[in-house]
Amino acid sequence: MDDKKKKITLSAMKVFQNKGLEKATVSDIVKGAGIAQGTFYLYFPSKLSVMPAIAEVLVERTIKTCEKSMDWTMPFENQLEHFLEIVFQFTKEYRDIYALIYAGMGSSKQLDVWEAIYEPYYELIGNMLAKAKQRGDVRDQLIPKRSAALLIGLFESAAEQSFLYDNADEKAIQLKKNEALDFALHALGCFS
Amino acid sequence: MDDKKKKITLSAMKVFQNKGLEKATVSDIVKGAGIAQGTFYLYFPSKLSVMPAIAEVLVERTIKTCEKSMDWTMPFENQLEHFLEIVFQFTKEYRDIYALIYAGMGSSKQLDVWEAIYEPYYELIGNMLAKAKQRGDVRDQLIPKRSAALLIGLFESAAEQSFLYDNADEKAIQLKKNEALDFALHALGCFS
Amino acid sequence: MDDKKKKITLSAMKVFQNKGLEKATVSDIVKGAGIAQGTFYLYFPSKLSVMPAIAEVLVERTIKTCEKSMDWTMPFENQLEHFLEIVFQFTKEYRDIYALIYAGMGSSKQLDVWEAIYEPYYELIGNMLAKAKQRGDVRDQLIPKRSAALLIGLFESAAEQSFLYDNADEKAIQLKKNEALDFALHALGCFS
């Protein structure tokens, strides 16, 4: 990605996170990026149009974290637990901005844009499930890539609920994690 | 709910749906509600504060639909499938506004408000699972109410992904439904 | 005219005169009118849309000046000369703003608006010519109202040229006046 575009994206991420969608100003963003006001519009047509670029960064980071920290030789159950941890960690850190991205999706009717962004994420988790399937750790009929999407959705929902309702309560969060993991293990047929 | 408050809420729902969070104006809302500009502020302290009332309406409608159309004597699998249909239907119709509510949650730090709103929804689905547990249709260790939250999250994610990525393709949507149902049935231990 | 609308119009006139079309700001205008920024837009949809209201004021003033200072019993030649003086005087005072109105006409494609504004002016001068015709001071075939428009156009052109090219030279201006008057007297058939 173009250097300036990247700078803008990262600055926008911080600003949106701190101030929310409406309070965030382009002025804040360019100040953070160290560029002039007008330069912003050479790279993005509007304030909201930075959203997909931010989503891309988040997906990249999630994938990178998974790839770096995941030990593919671990028992599948441990892999799943580790992935759950990552999802909770990212949700905690970026939940505000996820909401904005989510809200921004509606406006931009270019759905294929979003699909392209999340594709590598589904691919990665799909691969994890495929390997587990080869090893017989999950049920036979499972379609790895498609289940990956459901799994990610499940974990993200759980994390979101966790931070939304049980906010600072560490115990409740741990409980939620256990339940989500149990729910997923059954769903994937790890106990059959 | 007060008649005027209800009018405002319903009008706001339409306006937010059509115009999005930022383009929607209080002026639009009051026009739709047939009241004066100032009257809005007798019922809501700010534009965004209508959001919880809208969420409440959506939850009410979902619950009412479930209660009306659900046959609690059906086999559990059919109940689950029926519930899935309802989630997909509501997501399709209200997905734009769900996103706004979701994004609005972040701003309003009164998390207990949101919890209170969704509570009856979790209660309803929790009851469904509880009955299924009594009949031995789901696994023994399952905690009905807590699994309800995960189940709802799963189905909503699936529906959201469906309408986000596979937009108008009826076939893909059906496939997604089947997978989500299968995923849930395993998760709930219906096959063990 | 509404009191606030009038205040805005008069303030805008001054501001446009002093700063020109582009340098004039709505902020200047409302400051001069002693109202809030937003109030401007309750009365005019845009900065340029004040132009017709300004034109109306100018026409009103011209007419009022004619009516007050014109002695309808004077010999026609003297009446014409007096009218010429008035045109030169108004052109000198308002020439900058006339140019803006003129330029603004193009944008506003509601030509009937302009016609309605200038109508009473043509009416007034038309009446002057009609009376002169009755008295046999101008040629018989003359159509008063239609000639009025040509006469006004001629005098305004003359004045405009005068102040545009011969700017501060009082002698040249006097010469121009004489020629314009002579030209008009011949055109109206006062010498035949």
Place this chain on the structure above:
Amino acid sequence: MDDKKKKITLSAMKVFQNKGLEKATVSDIVKGAGIAQGTFYLYFPSKLSVMPAIAEVLVERTIKTCEKSMDWTMPFENQLEHFLEIVFQFTKEYRDIYALIYAGMGSSKQLDVWEAIYEPYYELIGNMLAKAKQRGDVRDQLIPKRSAALLIGLFESAAEQSFLYDNADEKAIQLKKNEALDFALHALGCFS
């Protein structure tokens, strides 16, 4: 004129005509001229400074049209009518841009610039009147060059009024032409 300068001028003419003074951008102009943004400023110090060059082009074209199509041996009345036609035609085609030039004159206080530009136009029509005078077709006391300015002003006013008020009505336009011609013929003493 330098080739690039000419290109810029012609492009600016089109852009100003289509978009008006404020909406027209240097970016539009250079795009139309097929040159780079910065190149504009090698030939003109500012956006508005193109205006005199445009006026020059218009005067040139008017003169060229007169010289090409005018038969100086025709009876004077016919010459005058032909000239009137040309004025109406040019006004119709360029009236939007005339207004801008007119408005632009005020800003640029270099009045001598404008005088120099229009000088050859007055010269041309002045010559026409001088010849007519020699032939006894107009009154004796007439000062050709000075009357030329009044004549041009009269015809331009008539045309402007015509297109401003009677816009598309061909009949009304014809009527206006007849009246303007009659007015001018009397003014010039062709009937005495």
Place this chain on the structure above:
DNA sequence: AATGAATGAGTATTCATTCAT
């Protein structure tokens, strides 16, 4: 309770102009 005219703070966006190449 209801009104709606008035407010005025707030900002995305534009674009004339510059300047390093």
Place this chain on the structure above:
DNA sequence: TATGAATGAATACTCATTCAT
């Protein structure tokens, strides 16, 4: 000469909110 990326000042307009009636 020519370029066009970068600049950043400048402003029309919006709209949530208030308050006198």
